[in-house]
Amino acid sequence: MTLNQLTAHEAVNLIKKKRITAYEIMQDIFNQIDKVDNLIKAFLVINREEALKQAKEIDKKVKNGEKLPPLAGVAVAIKDIITTKGLETTCGSKILKGFIPPYNATVINRLREAGAIIIGKTNMDEFAMGSSTENSAFGPTYNPWDLERVPGGSSGGSSAAVAADETFVALGTDTGGSIRQPASLCGMVGLKPTYGRVSRYGLVAYASSLDQIGPIAKDVTDCALVMKVISGHDNMDSTSVNLEVPDYLKSCQEGIKDLKVGVPKEYFIEGIDPEVKGALDKALKTFEKLGAKIEEASLPHTEYSLPTYYLIATAEASSNLARYDGVQYGYRAEEYENLSSMYQKTRSEGFGREVKRRIMLGTYALSSGYYDAYYLKAQKVRTLIKEDFDKVFRKYDILITPTSPTPAFKLNEKVSDPLTMYLSDIYTIPINLAGIPAISLNCGYSKSNLPIGLQIIGKHFSEETILRAAFNFEQNNGVEKKKPSIKPAKHKEAKK
Amino acid sequence: MTEKIITKKEVEYVAELSKLEFNEEEKEEFTSQLNSILDYFKKLDELDTEKVEPTAYVISMPNLMNEDKVKPSLPREEVLSNSKYIKKGYFKVPKIM
Numbered sequence: 001m002t003l004n005q006l007t008a009h010e011a012v013n014l015i016k017k018k019r020i021t022a023y024e025i026m027q028d029i030f031n032q033i034d035k036v037d038n039l040i041k042a043f044l045v046i047n048r049e050e051a052l053k054q055a056k057e058i059d060k061k062v063k064n065g066e067k068l069p070p071l072a073g074v075a076v077a078i079k080d081i082i083t084t085k086g087l088e089t090t091c092g093s094k095i096l097k098g099f100i101p102p103y104n105a106t107v108i109n110r111l112r113e114a115g116a117i118i119i120g121k122t123n124m125d126e127f128a129m130g131s132s133t134e135n136s137a138f139g140p141t142y143n144p145w146d147l148e149r150v151p152g153g154s155s156g157g158s159s160a161a162v163a164a165d166e167t168f169v170a171l172g173t174d175t176g177g178s179i180r181q182p183a184s185l186c187g188m189v190g191l192k193p194t195y196g197r198v199s200r201y202g203l204v205a206y207a208s209s210l211d212q213i214g215p216i217a218k219d220v221t222d223c224a225l226v227m228k229v230i231s232g233h234d235n236m237d238s239t240s241v242n243l244e245v246p247d248y249l250k251s252c253q254e255g256i257k258d259l260k261v262g263v264p265k266e267y268f269i270e271g272i273d274p275e276v277k278g279a280l281d282k283a284l285k286t287f288e289k290l291g292a293k294i295e296e297a298s299l300p301h302t303e304y305s306l307p308t309y310y311l312i313a314t315a316e317a318s319s320n321l322a323r324y325d326g327v328q329y330g331y332r333a334e335e336y337e338n339l340s341s342m343y344q345k346t347r348s349e350g351f352g353r354e355v356k357r358r359i360m361l362g363t364y365a366l367s368s369g370y371y372d373a374y375y376l377k378a379q380k381v382r383t384l385i386k387e388d389f390d391k392v393f394r395k396y397d398i399l400i401t402p403t404s405p406t407p408a409f410k411l412n413e414k415v416s417d418p419l420t421m422y423l424s425d426i427y428t429i430p431i432n433l434a435g436i437p438a439i440s441l442n443c444g445y446s447k448s449n450l451p452i453g454l455q456i457i458g459k460h461f462s463e464e465t466i467l468r469a470a471f472n473f474e475q476n477n478g479v480e481k482k483k484p485s486i487k488p489a490k491h492k493e494a495k496k
Numbered sequence: 497m498t499e500k501i502i503t504k505k506e507v508e509y510v511a512e513l514s515k516l517e518f519n520e521e522e523k524e525e526f527t528s529q530l531n532s533i534l535d536y537f538k539k540l541d542e543l544d545t546e547k548v549e550p551t552a553y554v555i556s557m558p559n560l561m562n563e564d565k566v567k568p569s570l571p572r573e574e575v576l577s578n579s580k581y582i583k584k585g586y587f588k589v590p591k592i593m
Binding site for chain 2: 098099103195196209235239241301304306307308310318325327328332336337338339340342343345348351357359360361363364367374376377378379381382383384386418433434435460
């Protein structure tokens with residue numbers, strides 16, 4: 001076994017006990033990246049020199065007997081939509097190629113203060129718009145479990161990197177499922193925090209009322225560890241909430257006999273893969289065995305979530321992405337006649353297809369004469385969707401659903417039909433609209449050895465409860481923990 | 497699909513608003529795709545929302561203001577360092593007037 005295969009909490013403990021050094025760990029991490037990332041293509045930028053230097057600093061602290069911070073020596077990969085000072089940040093877009101942020105996102109500063117080491121930036125759907133990482137301007141990322149399949153998206157690079165043991169943990173962002181769906185498709189643990197739990201300062205905005213940063217990890221413990229570090233109020237983000245951050249790890253140790261679980265019937269609809277449903281049924285039995293009380297629940301407005309989400313998200317995106325005009329940073333077209341044509345040519349050459357489609361949709365929904373029919377209507381339906389959740393959470397502590405209707409799908413399978421692609425986020429989107437937290441973790445494998453994920457949803461600021469439920473399930477579900485075997489031969493064939 | 501919700505002409509107008517330009521083939525493709533997406537969005541019309549308040553942000557919070565105090569900002573050179581089009585400490589754009 002190589003050190004990169006450890007979990008973050010195992011690595012920190014071994015460093016503290018002086019059994020291994022942070023430098024040795026970092027070497028194994030970069031060896032793995034050198035070995036497999038030409039097949040996975042999870043990374044856009046690798047921060048090797050700086051990371052090795054920081055590992056040596058951790059080792060010096062150990063040698064001097066200094067107190068170590070909670071993530072000392074932990075390798076973290078960062079989705080390329082979070083600004084990192086001095087390290088290129090592209091959002092998977094040609095329009096930001098070469099952009100070197102002059103400042104760190106708040107989450108980056110918090111990770112660094114906690115001793116974590118940023119090892120690189122990960123691939124993603126352009127501006128987080130997509131569910132497969134195929135919309136990256138720099139080419140797709142491949143799923144470590146089957147290189148002919150997508151890792152999910154938009155945080156596909158982050159998720160694939162964790163699954164392929166190229167990093168211990170990663171940060172992703174989730175606007176409609178972009179942490180949970182790729183975590184599910186890659187067999188990892190991914191948490192979307194409550195809106196306002198984690199600062200968005202330095203997160204390049206896609207849909208500001210929905211975006212949240214969260215961790216992707218190999219197990220629930222690592223997820224809780226990172227959550228503790230990145231959560232909390234920040235003066236730089238007026239939507240970040242000033243609430244105490246609980247000790248997520250501690251609460252995991254308690255049982256779940258007290259939990260009332262609702263299973264929303266609207267989530268088991270036509271189109272759900274029978275293997276996903278089978279794995280879910282089995283998982284629910286585990287929860288029952290652990291003492292949780294399970295009942296069928298109802299979220300009657302579920303079927304309206306997708307159109308509501310795409311109207312709100314694209315409207316916000318059309319406004320947020322107006323800043324890419326070629327003036328202050330990023331790409332500028334070479335040839336143009338005047339200022340207006342400079343904007344047009346820059347944006348037309350710089351943005352990819354899906355981004356243009358969403359800007360167009362959002363601009364249309366906000367345009368004069370259509371605002372009430374589309375945007376305002378969607379905001380009203382958002383209220384109804386949120387009220388559905390308010391109601392069920394009066395009766396239940398958590399909800400359990402599948403994370404994605406199917407395991408990982410093949411590359412190019414859904415690219416040509418945007419609506420079909422949008423449907424792969426059907427179980428994750430309502431959670432963003434309600435602003436509540438949800439975690440996805442593995443609950444089994446399909447016959448063709450693809451991971452299947454389940455989603456645990458909680459009320460606002462109940463990260464403690466969903467992490468506790470996830471931890472108890474993880475420790476007792478009897479599903480054998482597998483690692484993907486990354487097979488290059490198949491991949492080459494697929495590329496022909 | 498029964499009727500067109502958005503015409504090619506409207507697509508051209510929205511493109512203008514979005515500061516995007518498309519060739520003929522792209523215009524056709526966008527018109528057809530936007531039509532099927534908007535057609536799907538019609539589903540929301542099934543709901544009577546007349547008495548429903550819109551939600552913009554899910555966590556209701558008072559407006560938070562930072563103190564009105566001058567703090568150090570990023571150095572000018574750093575801010576300008578991401579553009580090739582700099583003249584005398586300013587961003588250079590084509591002539592406007």
